[in-house]
Amino acid sequence: MSIVDVTFTVNGRRATVATDPAAPLLEVLREELQLTGTKEGCNEGECGACTVLVDGLPVDSCIYAAGATAGRSVETVEGLADDALGRDLQAAFVAAGGVQCGFCTPGFLTTLVAVLRENPAPSEQEVRTALAGNICRCTGYSQILDAVAVTISGRNGR
Numbered sequence: 001m002s003i004v005d006v007t008f009t010v011n012g013r014r015a016t017v018a019t020d021p022a023a024p025l026l027e028v029l030r031e032e033l034q035l036t037g038t039k040e041g042c043n044e045g046e047c048g049a050c051t052v053l054v055d056g057l058p059v060d061s062c063i064y065a066a067g068a069t070a071g072r073s074v075e076t077v078e079g080l081a082d083d084a085l086g087r088d089l090q091a092a093f094v095a096a097g098g099v100q101c102g103f104c105t106p107g108f109l110t111t112l113v114a115v116l117r118e119n120p121a122p123s124e125q126e127v128r129t130a131l132a133g134n135i136c137r138c139t140g141y142s143q144i145l146d147a148v149a150v151t152i153s154g155r156n157g158r
């Protein structure tokens with residue numbers, strides 16, 4: 001294992017971490033940068049709890065090599081506090097009961113921010129398809145879909 005400096009932007013701020021470039025991004029975010037909002041679930045790319053955005057696209061940070069972030073922009077759930085869409089989604093999740101234990105929530109929120117930036121008015125089927133990699137064991141998904149619908153209609157003035 002070789003340790004190298006990896007420099008990237010996280011939530012708008014430049015960060016340099018000394019890490020094995022093959023180490024999971026999830027580990028670097030949580031243990032080196034103390035960004036513990038991103039959760040570790042299955043640790044094998046199946047549940048979506050660890051989703052973050054890299055250059056705007058959702059990735060499973062548990063299976064994404066930290067070295068691959070060099071020169072890129074990473075957004076975690078913590079960064080959504082500074083994002084109007086992220087704040088709207090969070091408020092809608094709370095209002096609709098889309099957060100129960102909350103373990104899956106950071107992954108859903110980051111995925112949805114990417115989806116709604118790309119298409120501000122997706123159909124329910126498009127939302128379901130986009131969320132296929134995010135597992136929630138508590139809500140039965142309907143409250144999450146309700147929260148997304150409220151966010152979409154609120155942001156589109158409907």
Ligand code: FES
Nearest residue numbers: 041042043048062
């Ligand atoms: S913890 Fe990464 S996909 Fe489950």
Ligand code: FES
Nearest residue numbers: 100101136137138
């Ligand atoms: S709210 Fe508990 S897993 Fe989704």
